[in-house]
Amino acid sequence: MTKSWNRGAEQKRQRLAAARAQGLDKLVPAERAIDLLEAVLTPGDRLCVEGNNQKHADFLSACLAQVDPARVNGLHIVQSNLALPQHLDVFERGIAAKLDFCYSGEQGVRMARLINEGRIEVGAIHTYLELYSRYFVDLTPQVAFVAAQSADAEGNLYTGPNTEDTPAVVEGTAFKNGIVIAQVNEIVERVPRVDVPAGWVSFVVPSPKPHYIEPIFTRDPAQISEIQVLMAMMVIKGLYAPYEINRLNHGIGFDTAAIELILPTYAASLGLKDKICSYMTVNPCPTLIPAIEAGFVKGIHCAGSELGMERYIEERSDVFFNGPDGTMRSNRVFCQLAGHYVDLFIGSTLQIDLEGNSSTATLNRIAGFGGAPNFGSESRGRRHASPGWLKAGEESAASRMSAMPRGRKLVVQLVETFREKMQPTFVERLDAWQLQEDFDLDLPPVMIYGDDVTHIVTEEGIAHLHRCNTLAEREQAIRGVAGYTPVGLARDPLAVEALRRQGIIQRPEDLDIDPRLATRDLLAAKSIKDLVRWSGGLYDPPNRFRNW
């Protein structure tokens, strides 16, 4: 008997034949979607479900939850984001058994329960680039669900601005004899542009309603506090200016939104226009509008889009990556990659320990991290220099231990010392340790490791962690900005003062920042309505953000 080297191709032919035997062609009516899934899926298949940060193949997921578990069962789901109830329903019903993912968000509590009940076997919690990478190694899907705006009769797909993960999912599947099924909002005569060529797509299903999409990157300036304004001032004057940070990634939150909103006011008053924040790799957060309009931010590559920003993006083609059709093409792989090689990442977290390890994992919930661990890690494959990268490298204690000079990316954690419900951000022990135990994980789920973090910024000041020579010194630097948390109160005051004299800890006054000037007046926009005004009416916020 000769070995077959093309079993995948044979299986694909069988799957396509099974669909044809059901009378299904490439264009499958919505009401036949369940039949399609029962025809092409076989037990134990690896199924990639497009669940991005924002866009979801929700109709196909809902159909999957309705297939007959006697026919389709034991699936291994690979999915970057689980956001919707049906993503977990398939595990309740036994249709799926195993899961590799990145982020679960609101489904984290239910997921934890299903894991404990033995209904979900978790392979691992990944970062985005890590999971996409495995599509090309050991987690290649046999079937993938993706979501697009429109398709033509041939099956060419137009994703609209929320291209997101689609190119990675489709390439990993279509080029290994997998079946790509696209749910589309509409079938059109001619797609505005081809994001995925028809030849890569096996089936197109017009969805009864447009795919689910969530405006998760919109922050209302009305909710930004004066403490956040103060922290933003410290970031601009204490980090962006001296390190000449001109290419960077912002995490999503009110803390970073505050930075964006004082670029046209505070940063401009410091003469920093054209010197900082020219290039960003980030989603099109509406709070960036004033900084774009003021000419601060000149180029943005986006991982995804944001609801309401579509027209604004189209009319600012010098800033965004728009196609010949005029609309944006986002791409999470390229944005994450690009963000990995810029000069600074700044983001928030829920807990930081005494080594500077941070985690957003909290008890009774399996959340995951998404993009922060990629953006927020030292880019060791980087070789090109920039002023801030060289400066941070020279300052690093690690580089004093080696004869070989090198640069270093700035990785900044921007947190208030207390978060919601007066939970301290700084802790002796991360909840991640308990999670490791409860869910039998190989390692505690750490978002960003302490030795990658160069700075922590709180309302109390900046800690330049990369300059600390020992873990003991680092601990005091962390305690020294941890305010009235138990971790902060347990500081060694002499050690903290010594660090301050060395400039490893900086208070607002050390940066010549008067906290009394840290008012909401510095915000270039104080409300969503202000953002709309800045945009000249091009930004069209979703209803939930309209209070006028």
Next chain:
Amino acid sequence: MTKSWNRGAEQKRQRLAAARAQGLDKLVPAERAIDLLEAVLTPGDRLCVEGNNQKHADFLSACLAQVDPARVNGLHIVQSNLALPQHLDVFERGIAAKLDFCYSGEQGVRMARLINEGRIEVGAIHTYLELYSRYFVDLTPQVAFVAAQSADAEGNLYTGPNTEDTPAVVEGTAFKNGIVIAQVNEIVERVPRVDVPAGWVSFVVPSPKPHYIEPIFTRDPAQISEIQVLMAMMVIKGLYAPYEINRLNHGIGFDTAAIELILPTYAASLGLKDKICSYMTVNPCPTLIPAIEAGFVKGIHCAGSELGMERYIEERSDVFFNGPDGTMRSNRVFCQLAGHYVDLFIGSTLQIDLEGNSSTATLNRIAGFGGAPNFGSESRGRRHASPGWLKAGEESAASRMSAMPRGRKLVVQLVETFREKMQPTFVERLDAWQLQEDFDLDLPPVMIYGDDVTHIVTEEGIAHLHRCNTLAEREQAIRGVAGYTPVGLARDPLAVEALRRQGIIQRPEDLDIDPRLATRDLLAAKSIKDLVRWSGGLYDPPNRFRNW
């Protein structure tokens, strides 16, 4: 005056209009290519020239070298690989002035001269992922040259198996109002598959002859020495087996080819089939054929293709990433990314210093590194576990210094103690320091930093560098496998013996390997002809490799 937000789009319209004014439509005859370039390029443009590891837009490059420097000058070239004389001719003629690149190979000596003459201003020498990333940040091209196998009348491109960098180059250009010009080997009625949609391409130029392509990944087994066989045995028994390395990346060279060729013999005799080397991220090196045929290697994602391997790849669709048309689609971005998240990278280098820093940069030549710094760096954004990753993490001295456990990628340098012309591989001081001085670089051009290297393997043994507690210990571990080089002779024999007792240094006998068995008889193929035989005649080596 109102600010324009769409200047890029306006410039693109002007460029297209200038071409039309020359009577040029989308399909441009070869003899009009120079006219096209003079029409669409303006002085100072950032021009991305597709020069991959293998495939080159050579016709367009040759045309560029012939444009009128009075009309087109001062270009800023961004190009991953410079391989051909015309890539530098444009600098001699003043058509281009600035360069950002990854690798120059054979042009390295001439490039060094042009830099010294002030004809090339080098921005930086990058790694691949780093340069592609900058296409989406601050090095976005206004014009790009790419190479494809065929195009249809509309301009849809089929790259053939050498897709390589094309998707990254095109996306970075087409979605920022850039002009994409494709040279193609032929115009066809219908492309076998669409690799780049027509809407992303501005002009198609049928090239008078097929694009340049180089079989740089072929190593003739006849040239593999018994020392290389011995080293390969140590790698398999001393690293792949105990760390259960099942997903990995091999560098290109006779050293790693030796490993590939003793998988079906030596590794099989150790009972390692299905336990090691199942998934690889690597080019389709012909020396992998026996391991594939023996069922060792089950899946390979490729950065590019290799001349002569086309039919073999097509007939092994379970192993490679082939499209619905049957031919492979390679993709350097995804391959490099995937390689970043596997469990081991192993490759060679020209020089290693006492900290374990390595470089392929040698005097009077600007070479660059290509992919090794990405593959060969610790993947700090990784969160999923595997046995070898956990084991290496536990063993690392670095992790003993932290309370937080973590995993670690294995990064192995596989070198003979002396290279060509009896140059010692181990040196007190890398040539990179001299290069930094000669070419006024910000940092010495290091390929892989010592603290990312876990192991060095030479004919003398294995040094488990990650287990060393201090730089002094690491130095002795390196000296302890540096053989009769001056670095090796200067070892502290007592320290080296102590490291051996701890298992930080292992000799062949410590691994129960009898060097007398390290003969060429272990090679599953001893010649190119043997590889052809293993492939059942599917591998069709280029003439230069045929000596029968």
